[in-house]
Amino acid sequence: MSFVLDDSIEIKRTVYDSNTLQEKAHELGQQITGDYKGKELVIVGVIKGALYFFSDLTRAVDLPIMIDMIGFGNIPDTTKKTGAVKITKDINIDISGKHVIIAEDVIRTGLTTAYLTSYLESKGPADIAICTMFFNPDRLLIPIPVKYYGFEIDDSWLLGYGMDRNEIGRNLPYVAELPKKEQ
Amino acid sequence: MALITISRQSGSLGDELAEYLSERLACPMVTRDYALNNFFGDLPEGVTARLNESAKFFLNEIPGTGHTYRDVIIEKLNETADSYKDGDLIVLGLGGFYVLGGRKQAVNIRVFASEETRVSRIARKYNISSDEAASTLAIGDRKHKRFVSILYDKDTSSTDLYDLAFNSDSLSVEEMGAAVLSLCEKHDIRTSISETTRNDESIDHQSETPVFKNATEEEFARILNMYNIEWMYEPKTFPIEWDSEGNIKMAFSPDFYLPKFDLYLELTTMDQKYVTKKNKKLRMVKELYPGVNVKIVYKRDFQELVERLRAFGG
Known part of the structure; x- marks a missing residue:
């Protein structure tokens, strides 16, 4: 059974409800609390997708952490089909010598995460780990240090809890699956 | 792993570039002074001054050795490069591009600038007049040219001797340094891949x-x-x-x-x-x-x- 979110987006089914997501974020937060006790930790959320996960995760970490957010965008290039990825919002906290966790909503190919990791590495942190709510290891092209993940996913197209379709659907408190044929 | 040879005109910022790279890579730098003080052991009185004054003196035999000063420069530069083959090394001047430039890991850099820029830099650096700076520059250029020409029969102004040449008229040391480091990194990847093919x-x-x-x-x-x-x-x-x-x-x-x-x-x-x-x-x-x-x-x-x-x- 499917329903239509607005005129253009049809939702196939709900995959994870709000409670399941909250519980998983809490579980990950507790793991991080145990692993980083006594360490100087900065959690960096990737806007906009990780916004809700970042909010739930950081509140579940019972440590005196610092938080920041980073944004990137695909800047179109008129001469090329793909353009270039650029940092649109940089972090403001000095992460040199500190432990960093990048909080992502979803990791599939690992391309964007590799880009962000490489960028943050240039700022001299002690180490960088990755925490993502959704992870598709079968599609991972680039080896990246995914230390924590909430749910393993397949090739489904997902929406909600920060994930969007043409900027719509991020604020859904649950995660829904989109039909792939839907364009 | 970078072996960087730097050939430069006087007042071109080539010396400053070498120092910058040495600091960034935390690696040793072989200069003319270093060579004169370390390559020949204890030299008889006056010999260092003669070597500093005349390139031709490098062709003389070192008494009792059967080798010329030129031979020793080549031998010692190669020895030094061998001992740093797993690390980084910078060779400033000394015709490094000729002696070591053929090595796979070598990146050969030339730094030059317009005469006007170089005169201005030298005048500022030594607090001398432009005329005095121009005269100092002419002597320095002639010495550099003669050294390489007499020892190695090469012309330092031939661009085919270098992998990368900078006109430093409007470039800073940091800008040139960043370009050299980036080139070295990519060159290192290429040479590493070549090296692995030897082992399998x-x-x-x-x-x-x-x-x-x-x-x-x-x-x-x-x-x-x-x-x-x-x-x-x-x-x-x-x-x-x-x-x-x-x-x-x-x-x-x-x-x-x-x-x-x-x-x-x-x-x-x-x-x-x-x-x-x-x-x-x-x-x-x-x-x-x-x-x-x-x-x-x-x-x-x-x-x-x-x-x-x-x-x-x-």
Whole structure:
């Protein structure tokens, strides 16, 4: 059974409800609390997708952490089909010598995460780990240090809890699956 | 691992560039002073001054050795480069490009600037008049030129002696340094790949420019560029089957190599029935070349990636 979110987006089914997501974020937060006790930790959320996960995760970490957010965008290039990825919002906290966790909503190919990791590495942190709510290891092209993940996913197209379709659907408190044929 | 030789005009910021690189790479720098103080042992009184004054004096035999000062410079530069072959080393002047420039890991730099700029820099640096600076410059240029010409029969102004030349008129030391470090990093990757082919059966066929076989490869290269992920196109071939005479019957040349991740990627746009053969090749590479990390990007993966980039931006 499917329903239509607005005129253009049809939702196939709900995959994870709000409670399941909250519980998983809490579980990950507790793991991080145990692993980083006594360490100087900065959690960096990737806007906009990780916004809700970042909010739930950081509140579940019972440590005196610092938080920041980073944004990137695909800047179109008129001469090329793909353009270039650029940092649109940089972090403001000095992460040199500190432990960093990048909080992502979803990791599939690992391309964007590799880009962000490489960028943050240039700022001299002690180490960088990755925490993502959704992870598709079968599609991972680039080896990246995914230390924590909430749910393993397949090739489904997902929406909600920060994930969007043409900027719509991020604020859904649950995660829904989109039909792939839907364009 | 970088071996950087720097040839420079007086007042061109070449000395400053060498110092900057030495500091950034935390590596030693061989200069003319270092050579005179360390290459020849205890020199009789007056010899150091003669070596400083006249390039021709380097052609004299060192008493009781059968070698000239020039021979010792060449020998010691090679010895020093050998001892730093697993680290970084900077050689400033001394005709380093001639003595060491042919080594695989060498990056040969030339720094020059307009006479006007150099006169102005020297006048400022030594607090002298422009006329005095111009005269100092003329003497310095003549000495540099004669040293290389007499010892190695080379003309320092020949651009074919260098991998990278800077006109420092409007460049800072940091700008030149960043370019040299970036070049060294990429050169190191190329030479490392060449080196690994010596230790196994693989073949180095890094090309100067990539010639993609199809539009998919070109698009994939654009995607990697978009994410600022460094790549090399088909840098290596892995032979995987030989006939009884040792001739290569089957080989595998992955399309892309990502140096940062030490990862080879093979794109396949073929139908599934043809992919089986590629999978077999991949398995054989993994068996014959343990430690080599290769992944296949299937047609479906690639299409999915492009669709996601269009729909979701990543």
